Amino acid sequence: MWRSKTGENAMRMIRGLLLLAIAFGPVPFAQAATWPIKPLHAIVPVGAGSVTDVIARIVFEPLSARLGQPIVVENRPGAGGTIATAFVAKSEPDGYTLLVHSSAHTIAPSLFPKLPYDPARDFSAVIPLGISPHVLVVAPDRGFKTVGDLVAAAKSKPGGLTFASVGVGTATHLSAERFRASAGIQALHVPFTGGTQAEAEIMAGRVDFFFGPVGLVLPQLRAGKLVALVVNSAERSAALPDVPTTREAGFVDAEYPIWFGVFLPAKTPPEINVRLHDETLHVLQTPAVRQKLARLGVDPLVMTPSNFQAYVAKEVTINAALVKAAGVATK
Numbered sequence: 001m002w003r004s005k006t007g008e009n010a011m012r013m014i015r016g017l018l019l020l021a022i023a024f025g026p027v028p029f030a031q032a033a034t035w036p037i038k039p040l041h042a043i044v045p046v047g048a049g050s051v052t053d054v055i056a057r058i059v060f061e062p063l064s065a066r067l068g069q070p071i072v073v074e075n076r077p078g079a080g081g082t083i084a085t086a087f088v089a090k091s092e093p094d095g096y097t098l099l100v101h102s103s104a105h106t107i108a109p110s111l112f113p114k115l116p117y118d119p120a121r122d123f124s125a126v127i128p129l130g131i132s133p134h135v136l137v138v139a140p141d142r143g144f145k146t147v148g149d150l151v152a153a154a155k156s157k158p159g160g161l162t163f164a165s166v167g168v169g170t171a172t173h174l175s176a177e178r179f180r181a182s183a184g185i186q187a188l189h190v191p192f193t194g195g196t197q198a199e200a201e202i203m204a205g206r207v208d209f210f211f212g213p214v215g216l217v218l219p220q221l222r223a224g225k226l227v228a229l230v231v232n233s234a235e236r237s238a239a240l241p242d243v244p245t246t247r248e249a250g251f252v253d254a255e256y257p258i259w260f261g262v263f264l265p266a267k268t269p270p271e272i273n274v275r276l277h278d279e280t281l282h283v284l285q286t287p288a289v290r291q292k293l294a295r296l297g298v299d300p301l302v303m304t305p306s307n308f309q310a311y312v313a314k315e316v317t318i319n320a321a322l323v324k325a326a327g328v329a330t331k
Helices: 005-024 027-034 051-067 079-089 147-156 171-183 195-204 214-222 270-284 287-295 305-326
Strands: 040-044 071-075 097-102 123-132 134-138 162-165 188-191 209-213 227-231 258-265
Touching: 040 051, 040 079, 051 071, 051 097, 051 123, 051 214, 051 258, 051 270, 051 287, 079 097, 079 258, 097 123, 123 270, 123 305, 134 147, 134 171, 134 195, 134 214, 147 227, 162 171, 162 195, 171 188, 171 209, 171 305, 195 209, 195 214, 209 214, 214 227, 258 270, 270 287, 270 305
Parallel strands: 040 071, 040 097, 162 188, 162 209
Antiparallel strands: 097 258, 123 258, 134 209, 134 227
């Protein structure tokens, strides 16, 4: 049968397109079905021994057993965590490079205007690992028995009290700024390079108060070297059940807990995201892991990937307004 050259070329094109579809079309689904087939790398943008790092290691040890592959935790601190976070954002979206971050992930856009990534657009939120309040702590000899005592002292001498943080624009700084605005008080910000140093200055009485993460200040609270006045979460901390929340103390807009979570690069196949979420959730619900996290003052925070994604986007907006109100200089 006679065929025109045009018809033959069209048939060749159709066959070529079919072959391309067969060759490349199902790859993402095949990846998701067999994932993981090699070790995973979890990037933590803060140093070893930090609360974020410890949480990651607590969760990933049993998770690696469930996935049948090692999860290598890599600490890459520097530039407020933005270098490591940018690395993950640009990584291959194949499910083998994870980011473990905290609330700081949603503060960075307000501090670094030229940030090379967007926390909401360039990442696929997987699952929160937990949430922990900041605790307003003071030295026992300061004489503040309640948060009302501290607020009264601050109002009697505007700007006379000082508060510590682990750096300008960090969650510990913004936590104090949110409380300060809610309480209507003035206080001088004294930033330090780390939580241990800030904690030491509070205990020595050289700085008046500090909103520290539960996991950091808990040992000193138990030793009687610090006194907890309030926690800034919606509910009381399981680790400090006798300490009232800021809302209970009458400060309705002072909530500012810190959360921790797992992210993948955007465009990672959704099937991988769901599998990682489900396996991690199973680990988080085991008694052993719950007990370990509870000892750090980390409470459960259960969300679907889509809910967590929306939560992160909302936090970016909230922190932008808070950074602006606090007058924090951008970098």
